[in-house]
Amino acid sequence: MTTEPTNALAKLTHNLTTDASQQKFILMKDFLEHTAPGKFETISYRSSAYGQDTRRVVALPPIELHCDTCEKLTNYEHHSNQCDFIGKRSDKFITYTCRNCKKASVTYAIQFIVENESLTHIQKYGQNPAFGPRTPKKFLAALGKEADLFLKGRRAENQALGIAAYAYYRRVLDAKKDLLFDKVIAAANELGAEPALIQELTTAKKATRFTEATRTLRSAMPRSLLINGENPLTLLHDALSDGLHNQTDVQCLEAAGNVRVVLIHFIEQLDLALQKDQAVSIAAAAIKRQKNKLEKPEEQ
Structure with a gap:
């Protein structure tokens, strides 16, 4: 007969723990770059004696992130390249700084729960x-005051809150x-x-709502x-x-x-199309002016 753990931490550890020989773990670099908040992963660490306690050290390698x-995309690094903690459970703030500009930074709030000695x-x-992927500044600027609504939807999407993200977008x-x-x-x-x-x-355009329009x-x-041979407006409507x-x-x-990806891409394509045609118009006008200048008889 097995006894259920009563302590809250023990319960969580009991629920998360599997046979150590089958336990999969990821690299800290992959965890920082690609794991969404709220999802548990398993990483390895090294330990050493610290008085009557055990000091546990997790390596913090350089990571790649987009720098605004x-x-x-640039390399970010931690000032000491490691994080240490004592006890079975620890909460830590870890900050990385862009190696290129030395100004941009990203801060993680992380929980560690020890499973076994490694x-x-x-x-x-x-x-x-x-x-999550960075949202282009020009796109947010185009949204004006609705940029905040979009970012709320982005945060909801990052937290796997599908209905909330859908509603915001x-x-x-x-x-x-x-x-x-x-x-x-x-x-x-154009x-x-x-x-x-x-x-x-x-x-x-006269319709009240986007789906009606x-x-x-x-x-x-x-x-x-x-986009892939499809009308982006129709794709957004279908979604x-x-x-x-x-x-x-x-x-x-x-x-x-899907709505987020298509919308950002479509607005970027629209702006690019307009910029290209404006550039062509300017170049064509310049060529015409030059031609007229060459053909104009010199004044006596």
Whole structure:
């Protein structure tokens, strides 16, 4: 007959522990870079005597993260390259700094729970900046005051709160419907789209909600704005059209992630299309001016 652990820490350790020979563990680098807050993993550590206690040391190797200051993927490092703790359970703040600019940093709030003499369970309570792919600054700037709503959805998605993330992203699309349609119409005009598409987009923009505006779109979008051959507006509509009441939290989480990725990519593509055409227009005008100057008879 086995006895259930009564102590809260003992219960947690009992529930997490498996046969040590079968226990899988990950590298600390992978944990810091890729593990979402709230998920338990197992890592290895080394130990040494510390008075009557045991001092446990976890290596903190360099990691790769996106640096908003450098605006690229860079190496981050910890000032001592290790973290030590005493006891069966410990909570620690660990800060990494960008090796390139020495300004940007990321701080992790981490819990360690010792399993045996070489392995410890570990989870992030959270991290700042938040876990997950960085959101482009230009995209957030385009959202204006709705950027905060989008970031709340991003945080919900990072915490696997599917319904909340789905709801936030849907609110962003409803609030920024006019902006998105204005960008699409401007890009379509610049790319020489069929008049039927321009008219269809202009009419659809008058709808109150995003899903209503995109429900009846039929005309072909310019090829350069397609994603895998599909109209991005139709893709966003399909991801949102079922509504919260028809989906589980897991389904909402997947839909929210798809909406985020497509929306960011689409707005970036729209801005790129407009920039390219503006650059072409400027270059064409410059060539014409130069040609006229060369052809103009010299004044006597």
